[in-house]
Amino acid sequence: MFAAGCVCAAVLLSGCVDVSMRAYERPATPEKNHWTPSDAISVSAADTISPDWWKAFGDPTLDALIQKAIAGNFDIQSLAARIRVASAEVTEAHAGALPTADLGAGVNYQKITNMGQGFTKQYNVAGQVNWDIDVWGAVEKSVEAQQAEFHATEADWRAGYLLLVSNVSTTYFQVLQLDDQIAQQQTTLDTNRQIAAILERMNETGLVPKTQVLQQRAEVNRLTTDLLEFKRSRDLANNALATLTGTPAGEFQLPAGHLQQRVQLPPVPAGLPAQMLARRPDIVAAEFRVLEAYKLTHSAKLAQLPTISLTGHGGSSSFALNTLLKSFTYGLMPSIDIPLLDPTVRAHVKTTEAQADVAEHDYQRTVMTAFQDVENALVNIDADRKQRAEIDQQVAQLKVVADQVEAQLKEGVVSQLEVFEAERSLLSAQQQRLANHAQSLSDTVLLYQALGGGWPSVDVQAHADSDFQPETSN
Template identity: 65%
Template structure:
């Protein structure tokens, strides 16, 4: 009998040693986290003469540089009421709560229960029994598996924080550009109405001349068709203005149709910003969407570490205590207590290996997504620089064109008084001038929108963020 027991103990010791050796062969090493390599961007293709402030000079409330108090009020209202931003804030709170949930995995759990049983059999006395018991379970985080999970969830929280910042920046940009469009439509409608009035005067002149046999009927019909076209364009401008107003209402968290922007003039209400030249550095650390993507790479990195640590033995401690009695009054007079430490070796668990492979594959996905966000950011900045530079140069040409056409219109009107030209030539000169002014107005709106887009592409006024593992703070 003693030989049998001794043999069993030897076999158990050998099995435990073999399991420890198997676990010791598991690769749980992790290289220090490094930002995924991406194509580098040494310089931007177009910088000279662009109204872009150095990074440290981009204020968080950069939209106030447009000097429009009404726009400031719209942005403040949107930041307080926009539902997309509220959703991002709620996700951030969820991620914060999940940090505590992950941290709770390293804490012991306590269960308590009470019960009673009543039994009556034929020929036997009625019996009753009462019991009270507790149990403590604690899986000790010897290798740091839970801690690694906390690090991963902390990185996810930081990613949701960056998501909120990106949503904040997108919201301000959308509110600003939509407001600029509405103001542009208002000026276009005003100019279109003036142009339409001029063309109706031309039509009246043509009709009078046709009555005198000076112009054919086809000329009158052509002018009427031109008025029809311009009236149609005016209706279209009104439609676009209404749609832009609905879009702005949604951004402000108001039902479409219940919020109206007062009629205004873009060039009178919104100033072109005059800020120092120079492009901010550290784009990869300033853009919230890039920061969020890198934090999710860190999440995947930590989950790989957690999956590797799952290959090691788990140590747990179970404690039980309780009492039972046939009488409720004597229930608390005696207690029993037990302590059961245990260690479990994952000798063969296909799920552990599969989870590790899945985590490693997800890391690759996160890294490629990060690279995609970086490449898209480079394109967005370059496009904004190109658009802003081209529109600023076009503005010079359009201003010169408008000034020259203004001189022409004034001279033609002076020549009319001397009888050197007809009234029709005056109308034509004025109509051409109005057309050039509309082009200059559209250019003003494009520069404003380009400036907003560039600030957004450069990360707005958010400070640089160093993505690091939570354990290093």
């Protein structure tokens, strides 16, 4: 009867507290209907980017480095450990709705001094079961909030995975680009040293002034300095690649290679669907944290309602150990706790509502940043393509000039100095083409990263009321 009365009283008091919550909705963001530059022909998200998108570069060495990084990178391992932490916290939150039980035993020694008696011993054993009944579902909402955090942590791992693959790819491209730059710079340096030698001989015969010789020597010094800088940058990039793959810097050395020969530039599909951003892990994580804040706000509101507890206790005591278990006492004590004058409860509601606003704004900011990332990558790829066409024409024209000057040298029409000048111009244009190829590769990686890198789309709305099932594949 008392328990029934507690429930009735709790129901009556709950009518004085506003615990209503609107249905969960994804925070509003500006619509994105298409990307620029766009094409009339559209493709599906699944056909645009596969999960192992980096294989489109056609380089087995890159594939091996990425697999090594996935297995050995400590950042990605830390993110995976956070998933396990979040999974355990779901179980911990769920335990808040379960009964607790305690069992204790002891002996009490007592002496009364003015009665001349010795010590008396009293043995006792007692147990207690306590259950805070989740009548209104406050604990359940906390569990659902932790479930959302679990899924957000999974998305964080996917974002870290995508960032790792992107960093390994761009760093690998940088190392190969520096290998080509070192080779081209060495060729340019050799050419300029030959020019300096020619000018010195011409100076000896009075054909050119000493200042022209000194000027060419200074150019050789500049090119040598640049070559040393390229080698330094190559070593640093190699160390960065080692760290990304989980190898101590200095213990890994990537063999020299040629970027343009080894890595092919994959085509970028036209007509990218705007809905592809549903695959982007950081957006998924941000929305799950909006859902988490929504559940925590609901839990905080429900905490304003009365709580009901049931406590059962039982035990036995005796002055003799052999008679301890011959008699027992037990009882049941239901109770109700009404938070009438607890300002921290209502203050916590305001706190969770403000945190929900922060989570919504973070989600909107993440979406807007994603729009910019994709647009920037597309703009850069389009510019790279147009610049590559111009550079290819420049290289082709300078190649014709260099061949003609070389032919004229054999006929004695021009000097060796003019041949070297033509070769130097051609090498400079070839370096621009190399830089354009490397930039195109990096921009393509950034596009894959901006579009979510092949992860499947996630409907957070569908998880708003779903049961928690931890994924152990990570």
